[in-house]
Amino acid sequence: MFTGIVEELGEIVAIEHLGDASRFQVRGPVVTEGAKHGDSIAVNGVCLTVVDLIEDAEGTRFSADVMAETLDRSSLGALDVGSRVNLERPMALGGRLGGHIVQGHVDGTGAIVDRKLSEHWEIMKISLPAELSRYVVEKGSITVDGISLTVVDAGFDYFTVSLIPTTLALTTLGVKQAGDPVNLEVDVLAKYVERLMGRDNGPQGNGSQVDALRNNALRNNGLRNNGLLDNGTQDKEATA
Incomplete structure (x- = not known):
C-alpha cells in the first residue's frame, strides 16, 4: 500500500522490449536505499516489482518488468529514456498516512486539459474517463501519476486539482503540458461503498x-x- 506522497523524482535510463512485456530501468537512489529483489516501488502510480538493482557512478537504479496489459492501461507505454517519473516506496507498518490509501493499481488514464496560474498555486484541469466519474467527488481524493490530490471540482468528464509550489517542484506535474497523459487511480473506499x-x-x-x-x-x-x-x-x- 502507498500513500501518494512522492519520495523522489526518478529517471528512466533504459527500456528493453521483451515481446509481450518491457523491462524498465529506473534511477532512484532514495527509493532503492535498502531495497531488495521482490520489493515494490510505485512508478507514476503503478506498483512495480524490483527484479534487479544496479549500482553505478551516478547512483542506484532498479529494473522492473511491465506487462503488456499494464502498458496498455497506463501511461507507462508513453515513457521514453530520459523521462522523469514519480517514485514512492510502500508505506511501512506503523508509518504515517500522509496522503490517502493508494494501491498502485491504475484505473485508467486522463490527460492534462488546462493549467491556470494563480499567485500562490496552480489549478490543473484533467480529463476523466466516463466510467470513473462516479468515484470522483468534490473534496474527495484521487491519485494522479502516483500523487495524492484533493479534487477541487468534478464534472462528468473532467476534474480539477489545486497544486501548491512544493507539488509542482517535487513531482512530474510541474513539467506536464496540455495533452500529456496521466495515470488515474480513484479512491478504493468509493469502490467498496459502491459494492456495499x-x-x-x-x-x-x-x-x-x-x-x-x-x-x-x-x-x-x-x-x-x-x-x-x-x-x-x-x-x-x-x-x-
Whole structure:
C-alpha cells in the first residue's frame, strides 16, 4: 500500500522490449536505499516489482518488468529514456498516512486539459474517463501519476486539482503540458461503498444508487451556481 506522497523524482535510463512485456530501468537512489529483489516501488502510480538493482557512478537504479496489459492501461507505454517519473516506496507498518490509501493499481488514464496560474498555486484541469466519474467527488481524493490530490471540482468528464509550489517542484506535474497523459487511480473506499450499496452491474451502470446520488449532486451544484437553487431546497432534496 502507498500513500501518494512522492519520495523522489526518478529517471528512466533504459527500456528493453521483451515481446509481450518491457523491462524498465529506473534511477532512484532514495527509493532503492535498502531495497531488495521482490520489493515494490510505485512508478507514476503503478506498483512495480524490483527484479534487479544496479549500482553505478551516478547512483542506484532498479529494473522492473511491465506487462503488456499494464502498458496498455497506463501511461507507462508513453515513457521514453530520459523521462522523469514519480517514485514512492510502500508505506511501512506503523508509518504515517500522509496522503490517502493508494494501491498502485491504475484505473485508467486522463490527460492534462488546462493549467491556470494563480499567485500562490496552480489549478490543473484533467480529463476523466466516463466510467470513473462516479468515484470522483468534490473534496474527495484521487491519485494522479502516483500523487495524492484533493479534487477541487468534478464534472462528468473532467476534474480539477489545486497544486501548491512544493507539488509542482517535487513531482512530474510541474513539467506536464496540455495533452500529456496521466495515470488515474480513484479512491478504493468509493469502490467498496459502491459494492456495499449493491450497485447495478449493467454495462453503463444505469439505475445504480451511487450514479443516481452523484447525478443529483452534480445537477444541484450546477443549479446552485447559476442561482436557480438555494441551499435550503438542496438540503430538502438530499434528505427526501
